[in-house]
Amino acid sequence: MFYDLSDLNSSDRPKERVRSQSRIIIAVLLLIIVILGSIAVYYSPLLEGFRTKNLDPAQIYDQSRQSIVTITGVYMDNVDFPAPTFVSILGTGFVITYNNSYYIATNFHVVDGLRNSTVTFSNGDAYRARVVGSDGYSDLAIVSVNATPSEYHSLRIGSSSALKVGETVVAIGNPFGLSNTVTVGVVSQLGRGLNTGTSGNFTIADTVQFSAPINPGNSGGPLIDSLGMVVGITTASVSNSQGVGFGIPSDTISRELPFLVKNGKYDRHPYLGANLVDMNYELAQAMGINVTWGVLVVSTIPGGPAAKSGLRGGNWTVTIQQQKYRIGGDIITSVNGNKIINFDELTAYMEEHAIPGQKILVGVIRHGDPVLLSLEVGTRPPLI
Helix, strand or coil: CCHHHHHHHHHHHHHHHHHHHHHHHHHHHHHHHHHHHHHHHHHHHHHHCCCCCCCCCHHHHHHHHHHHEEEEEEEEECCCCCCCCCEEEEEEEEEEEEEEEEEECCCHHHCCCCEEEEEEEECEEEEEEEEEECCCCCCCEEEEEECCCCHHHCCCCCCCCHCCCCCEEEEECCCCHCCCEEEEEEEEEEEEEEECCCCCCCCCCEEEEEECCCCCCCCCCCCEECCEEEEEEEEECCCCCCCEEEEEEEHHHHHHHHHHHHHCCCCCEEEEEEEEEEHHHHHHHHHHCCCCCCCCEEEEEECCCHHHHHCCCEEEEEEEEEEEEEEECCEEEEEECCCCCCCCHHHHHHHHHCCCCCCEEEEEECCCCEEEEEEEEEEEECCC
């Protein structure tokens, strides 16, 4: 009898083929992993230069110092006096680039009313300065000089919205005329409202509070993060304080720069036309409600956006801790669905997200009940 041995264990052959193919696939995958790992190890030193690095203050100063300028001039202190007196002004600025041209960014209060103003670069070269555009509401100004291209070393504008409380920042300026002075601190808080002499009765919205010491002469200098990017312009410090400084956020610079260069001004600040105050526990108790946060409408400006929208001001006055308040009005608790805890949050949201002519939805608490109002944002009146 003849037997075909090829038929023996024929059922085991497919399994053997599968196991063989699996071993081949595993071997190929291991080979690919080894090759990719070798490539990563080989090229990692070459890629190091493309990775974002945190810089220490010394490195930040070294790459930024040539961008810092000194702004000087005189201000007429007493125009009514038969022999007017002049006061010397000294501030700081820094070089930026916009639309392939070089400019100097600084504070409005540094150049406001300045005569015979000059810009001096870090190498000592000085040029007559011209204000291209300014905005007192944001304490921001853009200056130009007729200098050779080799004088300019521009700084990059970063995003202040990416800042985190506690991260390191460096301020560079000319306090008391001591040029290119560096101070180091941290971001103390974000979204602060700031009242200065340049902004009338309005608040400069969304400023950066930081702990790096600043003094007279620092105004207009850059606030720089650990990536070497400008995240603000140092603008003010609290008198008799230690390490309480404020800066105009870089997002404000980026937002206003095209308008300041092209039009010489920025006229897109939102306007509600209302007098407002932060809610607190004492006010809530006096009003007989449980809402201890939000923004209380004290009064509205006749004919203004708030009045036209139906927002209501207070109708009786109380005294709390020797301070008089007009209460009973609407409490603003949201704008376009975004919760508003206090006045700083309201002004920051409006400045960042609202422009004149835009319609917004304002959520309020009225006599304990929620009400939603449509409001058309107005244009802030020019500074006098």
